[in-house]
Amino acid sequence: MPKNYTLKQCSELLQSKQISATELAQEYLNSIDEDNASLNAYITLNKEQTITEAKLADSMLAQGYANVLTGVPIAIKDIFCQQGWRSACSSKMLDNFEAPYTATVIQNLLNAGMVTLGRTNMDEFAMGSTTESSYYGNTHNPWQLQHVPGGSSGGSAAAVAARLAPAALGSDTGGSIRQPASHCGITGLKPTYGVISRFGMVAYASSFDQAGPMAQNAEDCALLLNAMASFDQRDSTSIERNQEDYTRDLNLSLSGIKVGVPKEFLGEGLSAEVHQAIDNMIALLQSQGAIITEISLPHTELSIPAYYVLASAEASTNLSRYDGVRYGHRASEFNHLDEMYSKSRAEGFGTEVKRRIMVGSYVLSHGYYDAYYLKAQKLRRLVADDFQYVLNQCDIILSPVAPTTAPALGSHDKDPVQMYLSDIYTVSLNLAGLPGMSIPAGFDSKGLPIGVQLIGNYFTESHLLGIAHQIQQHSDWHIQVPSVL
Helix, strand or coil: CCCCCCHHHHHHHHHCCCCCHHHHHHHHHHHHHHHHHHHCCEEECCHHHHHHHHHHHHHHHHHCCCCCCCCCEEEEECCECCCCCECCCCCHHHCCCECCCCCHHHHHHHHCCCEEEEEECCCHHHCCCCCCCCCCCCCCECCECCECCCCCCHHHHHHHHCCCCCEEEEEECCCCCHHHHHHHCCEEEECCCCCCCCCCECCCCCCCCEEEEEECCHHHHHHHHHHHCCCCCCCCCCCCCCCCCCCCCCCCCCCCCEEEEEHHHHCCCCCHHHHHHHHHHHHHHHHCCCEEEEECCCCHHHHHHHHHHHHHHHHHHHHHHCCCCCCCCCCCCCCCHHHHHHHHHHHHCCHHHHHHHHHHHHHCCCCCHHHHHHHHHHHHHHHHHHHHHHHCCCCEEEEECCCCCCCECCCCCCCHHHHHHCCCCCHHHHHHCCCEEEEEEEECCCCCEEEEEEECCCCCHHHHHHHHHHHHHCCCHHHCCCCCC
16 A cells, blocks of 8 residues: 555545545655656655644545545646745756745645645656656656656656555646547546636646646546636636536446547557557447547648747746746856856756747747737637537547657657647647546556547536546546556
8 A cells, every 4th residue: 555546445445534635645655765766756745744744634534624625735837826835846947946835726625635745757847748858857658668748747757657656636738638638548627727826826828727636537637627616816817707516427337428539649650559548448439339520620630830930929928927036946157147047047057948949039029929819819719710610510529649658758859849749639629728638548558558538528527537537437447556666
């Protein structure tokens, strides 16, 4: 113990007093000590703080103030500010930064009594799809250590897959929850944009970024989302809605559910094994009475260029705050202010971050704004309209998460464009602000996990989670454990 325990099972052990929160946290910390060296899923631990939070949870349990999440440990992606913890965004630029405040989504989890296990590795400033751009080194896929875990939430995905945490907090700008969830064989949800506060989440591309839960199964994600979702006046993009129970549809029937499968997602570039996983999922859904129909999302091929123009433009603006003056890395030697700026940024940022800053600055520059940035915004609207048209005809959309399973480490070192193209099935949801989730759907011939994506209309997270839960009641892909551990 606690290997293989889901979030809900951890909760049941705590509620029944079979284990204390302090004992449970220590069990996970022991597992991290044993296995993290081969994975590099965690980059920051603060065991004293973890045990302090666990003792507080034990007090809540003893006094009867507990809820389903009280005392349950969770891993936190390094993109979220958390008081008392280094919040580096896996960048040299913020290597010495300890946040003076806590992100709203983390505070919500702490208020529910959850216990922070540590900070997980990620692509630097969430820019990447492999967790190879981290200042703290690569994270390895628990299923095959020579393969990437996906990104940018690769550390969170690897921690859950390796059972070094029952659940994790991730963020998704263009697929950064769903793609690593797929590559690591776990469940990950990107909610509707605005459902979870972005206050305290280090900004990459503000109109795309969204936090979300990562866990072994859909039920655990639903329990997490209940605590994570809230309106926040400190976030101007937070949506004010009545609090809802995201577990309410877990017992729904799949009979009569209309599932659309976009023909553009099953064409050139999709591996045969991922295609077979889609076919297998279609067969499972049909066996439970779901209705499958072919749909069209005609602007799919434009989503990648639109996304990378817009996301890079926003990144170049957001990252301009890192100048060596107020916080973060400052060059040790410089002769004047401009040189301090340039040397601090050159030393503090990695290659991929610099690439996106330059692209973003270019598309926002005089003479190119209309040709690139404005045109990309128009394409964004066309992509969103495509989804609205088809979601008026079906309940959900079924699609691949990525064209292939997890690539080998170093595969994209000389060709970053191939890494960008791997986001073809995920970025369109961020362009439209729609909810989507990845659930396990099998394995390829190498034993690497394959995920499929479920896409819903705005604010239909409970429906998506219910469908995913029913799928997981009739399959066992989500309970498989990496054999290398």
